[in-house]
Amino acid sequence: MSRSFEFLVDAAALRDQLDEPQWRLFDCRHDLTDRDYGRRAYAEGHLPGARFLHLDEDLSGPMTGSNGRHPLPDPDVLAARLRAAGVDRDTQVVAYDDAGGMFAARLWWLMRWLGHRKVAVLDGGLAAWRAASGPLSTEVPTAHAGSFQIVRDPSQDPVDPGFVLRNLGQPGMRLLDARSPDRFRGENETLDPVGGHIPGARNRFFRDNLVPDGRFKSPARLREEFEAALACSDPSTVIHSCGSGVTACHNLLAMELAGLSGSRLYAGSWSEWCADPSRPVAVGS
Numbered sequence: 001m002s003r004s005f006e007f008l009v010d011a012a013a014l015r016d017q018l019d020e021p022q023w024r025l026f027d028c029r030h031d032l033t034d035r036d037y038g039r040r041a042y043a044e045g046h047l048p049g050a051r052f053l054h055l056d057e058d059l060s061g062p063m064t065g066s067n068g069r070h071p072l073p074d075p076d077v078l079a080a081r082l083r084a085a086g087v088d089r090d091t092q093v094v095a096y097d098d099a100g101g102m103f104a105a106r107l108w109w110l111m112r113w114l115g116h117r118k119v120a121v122l123d124g125g126l127a128a129w130r131a132a133s134g135p136l137s138t139e140v141p142t143a144h145a146g147s148f149q150i151v152r153d154p155s156q157d158p159v160d161p162g163f164v165l166r167n168l169g170q171p172g173m174r175l176l177d178a179r180s181p182d183r184f185r186g187e188n189e190t191l192d193p194v195g196g197h198i199p200g201a202r203n204r205f206f207r208d209n210l211v212p213d214g215r216f217k218s219p220a221r222l223r224e225e226f227e228a229a230l231a232c233s234d235p236s237t238v239i240h241s242c243g244s245g246v247t248a249c250h251n252l253l254a255m256e257l258a259g260l261s262g263s264r265l266y267a268g269s270w271s272e273w274c275a276d277p278s279r280p281v282a283v284g285s
Contacts, residue, residue: 003017004092006119008257010123010215011123014047014122024049024051024092025049026085026094027047027051027053028096028103028104029097035054046137047096053107069191069192069244086146091146092119096121099125100125100210101125103246106249108121121253157264161272168200171237173200173237174230174239175238179197183195183243185285191271197270202230204225204229206251227260235263239263240263241266241273248266
């Protein structure tokens with residue numbers, strides 16, 4: 001009997017469901033400095049039945065120079081790609097990568113944005129799959145077109161830079177930045193033209209959500225750490241950002257896993273924010 005997963009799925013459970021016809025797997029491997037890495041890695045071997053989705057081409061929309069490095073894709077275009085992969089409203093979607101969920105969490109959030117809750121990230125990613133002796137394949141699967149349709153939930157809508165600017169310094173917004181501490185401080189910035197962070201933001205490096213083997217920490221431990229980092233009691237006041245709206249989804253997933261529901265994404269994040277020199281910038285911790 002098929003089970004349903006909304007946050008994480010472990011390798012053992014995925015192996016048990018690998019032949020389930022209502023499951024669809026998506027390989028989200030990527031390298032921010034080598035845009036063809038994921039496609040090459042997929043061709044060399046992927047989970048059986050998995051399709052490949054490219055962060056820049058499938059999980060993001062066109063850049064304009066002012067909307068960040070990974071603007072959100074057109075919802076209708078993404079929905080069409082999901083249908084072509086055989087996704088229906090009842091399909092269990094599983095996303096995986098080889099970077100601790102760094103890129104898979106983007107698909108997880110996008111699916112929820114489109115109103116699809118049966119989506120999970122493979123906990124531990126490809127390393128956990130290999131550790132569980134999971135097979136790999138070089139076959140590119142085919143599928144009958146699915147019937148996936150968008151059913152948007154306004155509570156999942158991201159915020160825009162205007163919202164962030166209007167709420168700077170207000171108690172009703174807690175900004176949480178998922179970048180590494182050095183980039184948050186404005187040091188060693190190699191991806192964006194300006195270093196620093198949005199004033200008032202707190203730093204929670206997304207990799208702090210993981211234990212050393214790349215799996216997520218327990219919900220109880222995540223809850224304790226996020227509550228300490230945020231110093232607030234209402235998760236709905238939390239706005240997640242990062243460099244370009246990708247690793248921020250990892251923190252959002254971790255909060256949902258911890259039972260801290262209702263936080264939202266600033267999709268453009270730092271790369272959009274710093275594109276307008278009139279917006280304030282902070283440096284240091």
